[in-house]
Amino acid sequence: EGQAFDSRIIQPMKDFVAAARAEGLSVYLSSGYRDYATQQYLYNRKVGQYGEEIAKTIVLPPGTSEHQTGLSCDITDRYYEVKDSSLENTAMYQWMSQHCQEYGFIVRYPKDKEDITKVMYEPWHFRYVGVEAATYIMENGLCLEEFLDLYKQA
DSSP: OOOOOOGGGHHHHHHHHHHHHHTTOOEEEEEOOOOHHHHHHHHHHHHHHHOHHHHHHHSOOTTTOGGGGTOEEEEEETTOOOOSGGGGGSHHHHHHHHHGGGGTEEEEEOTTOHHHHSSOOEEEEEEEOOHHHHHHHHHTTOOHHHHHHHHHHO
């Protein structure tokens, strides 16, 4: 779909999407890598709409977005245009959230973790962390911050 990614996730992303499509799901990669200028534009637009305090929970400031690493992607149902929490009710999200770890991905900003991630629940945002880490994170109901904290305590 014309999205750019870090080379490490290209094959896992292709496999993940192909498996979902093999299930008959209408997967659409809506946003992969973003350069600094694009992130700045998106952030400034949200600041103009909501003010900075709310905007930074919706679109991260440039230099802090995972989209700038090329390791994450917004994935939606091709026929579901809205990016909000109701996306979790789609067959696409149900399948992808249950199988993402098999391909090394996690739901990056999970429900009920906003106080930790400082980002709103985003059932469309998947982050590549590798199969081993993804399996541990998803099986234990963690967010990436909680997983990384385990290493700080060790």
